[in-house]
Amino acid sequence: ENLAKKVDNISLKKETDENYEKPLSKEETSLLKKMLHNKLVQNNQELQVQQRDPTSPLYSVKSFEELHLKKELLDGIFSMGFNRPSKIQETALPLLLANPPENMIAQSQSGTGKTAAFVLTMLSRCDISKPYPQCLCLSPTYELALQTGKVVEVMGKFLKGLKVGYAVRGNRIQRNTSITTQIVIGTPGTMLDWSRHRAFDLRKIEVFVLDEADVMIDTQGFKDQSIRIQRQLTERCQMLFFSATYDEPVIKFAQQIVRQPNVIRLRRDEETLDNIKQYFVRCSNMDQKYEAITNLYGVLSVGQAIIFCHTRRTASWLAKKMCEDKFVVALLSGELDVSQRASILKRFKEAQERVLVTTNVCSRGIDVEQVTLVVNFDLPVDMHGRPDCETYLHRIGRTGRFGKSGVAINFVMNDRDMRVLQDIEQHFGIKVGSLDTDNFNEME
Numbered sequence: 001e002n003l004a005k006k007v008d009n010i011s012l013k014k015e016t017d018e019n020y021e022k023p024l025s026k027e028e029t030s031l032l033k034k035m036l037h038n039k040l041v042q043n044n045q046e047l048q049v050q051q052r053d054p055t056s057p058l059y060s061v062k063s064f065e066e067l068h069l070k071k072e073l074l075d076g077i078f079s080m081g082f083n084r085p086s087k088i089q090e091t092a093l094p095l096l097l098a099n100p101p102e103n104m105i106a107q108s109q110s111g112t113g114k115t116a117a118f119v120l121t122m123l124s125r126c127d128i129s130k131p132y133p134q135c136l137c138l139s140p141t142y143e144l145a146l147q148t149g150k151v152v153e154v155m156g157k158f159l160k161g162l163k164v165g166y167a168v169r170g171n172r173i174q175r176n177t178s179i180t181t182q183i184v185i186g187t188p189g190t191m192l193d194w195s196r197h198r199a200f201d202l203r204k205i206e207v208f209v210l211d212e213a214d215v216m217i218d219t220q221g222f223k224d225q226s227i228r229i230q231r232q233l234t235e236r237c238q239m240l241f242f243s244a245t246y247d248e249p250v251i252k253f254a255q256q257i258v259r260q261p262n263v264i265r266l267r268r269d270e271e272t273l274d275n276i277k278q279y280f281v282r283c284s285n286m287d288q289k290y291e292a293i294t295n296l297y298g299v300l301s302v303g304q305a306i307i308f309c310h311t312r313r314t315a316s317w318l319a320k321k322m323c324e325d326k327f328v329v330a331l332l333s334g335e336l337d338v339s340q341r342a343s344i345l346k347r348f349k350e351a352q353e354r355v356l357v358t359t360n361v362c363s364r365g366i367d368v369e370q371v372t373l374v375v376n377f378d379l380p381v382d383m384h385g386r387p388d389c390e391t392y393l394h395r396i397g398r399t400g401r402f403g404k405s406g407v408a409i410n411f412v413m414n415d416r417d418m419r420v421l422q423d424i425e426q427h428f429g430i431k432v433g434s435l436d437t438d439n440f441n442e443m444e
């Protein structure tokens with residue numbers, strides 16, 4: 001038994017380390033989600049609101065008309081196909097647009113309508129006739145700054161004379177240049193640079209937005225630079241703070257940036273394993289794993305499947321073999337850049353391929369409603385070969401979403417795999433049943 005363990009560990013070492021595919025970083029995941037969410041993400045959790053002044057009545061709106069916006073702005077919103085405010089917008093917008101302006105901290109997962117809410121706030125508060133910056137937005141990445149800018153341009157397209165400036169790498173400015181755009185969006189370093197060059201006056205800023213604060217604090221220096229910018233704003237300036245998560249470091253950061261805020265939180269729908277049926281299949285070698293996959297493909301009459309492999313090498317081997325055998329599959333692994341990943345995931349979302357072969361790289365970034373089956377071609381272990389329960393949850397949480405039920409199948413090839421699976425069972429307090437390779441039909 002001990003010897004077997006040793007041998008397992010040695011062979012595992014050889015296979016992992018350099019080949020282990022790490023999950024995407026926070027900023028890559030957030031960008032990928034942004035690129036994929038071209039519609040609202042539904043959320044069934046209750047909104048939690050903590051008002052700055054708990055005695056004042058809390059309004060929520062069911063329509064954009066109730067907000068008394070400029071006609072051009074309302075037209076801009078409708079032209080984007082928004083019919084009614086999202087869950088978080090219903091409550092956030094009346095607070096955001098109140099006069100005198102109040103500060104806000106808002107937390108909700110990606111895709112719930114935060115960007116649209118603060119863009120609307122900036123647009124409704126800037127005076128187009130004045131040719132200088134009145135609203136600033138800080139983003140953690142170059143790409144996100146451009147994306148947010150696009151939303152400003154589209155939503156504000158009927159506001160004649162509106163201009164957006166981008167304080168991002170590459171856009172250096174000369175001394176004595178004055179920025180004439182009403183809105184400036186950028187990353188903290190370049191934004192600070194522009195203000196040092198007196199390209200605009202921080203004391204004239206009416207709205208200051210800090211977007212994706214949780215991602216922001218992951219980048220060295222961004223937190224301090226943001227605070228340095230914020231310190232130069234006036235008391236009057238409206239401070240808005242947005243984040244997908246709200247744990248201790250983010251809360252601390254928020255307290256440094258936003259005085260006397262209204263706090264709105266929309267918790268993430270819990271990921272549970274309750275509505276996911278989990279099985280394992282014994283395979284004695286790679287050929288049997290492959291055969292099991294092809295059998296599964298046969299029973300996958302509805303919905304879509306994701307197959308997770310441990311290494312990039314296994315993933316590309318599997319995808320290639322399946323393609324050669326005329327199965328239609330997509331492959332997503334770490335060597336691709338973010339726009340290539342986004343386009344593969346987009347195709348998968350549109351069901352152009354029904355099967356996606358991948359590694360851990362996107363285990364957190366994929367939200368595809370139609371996924372009914374997740375296969376762990378290799379069980380999730382970290383780069384040292386230890387069971388990785390969190391990744392297990394993320395991977396199989398890709399199915400059974402939005403109240404639907406899903407199936408997860410784990411391939412078990414040897415004793416080491418069995419031990420990993422037992423650890424996972426223990427961790428989640430679940431029992432994973434055995435399934436016969438030739439008899440997948442019994443799943444239903």
Ligand code: ADP
Pocket residue numbers: 037038039040041081082083084085086089108109110111112113114115116117
């Ligand atoms: P977040 O900033 O929380 O990630 P976004 O504001 O980017 O969310 O919104 C996610 C997606 O939903 C975007 O494609 C956006 O255009 C769309 N969206 C935002 N608000 C609405 C709305 N009220 N009605 C319909 N779609 C909306």
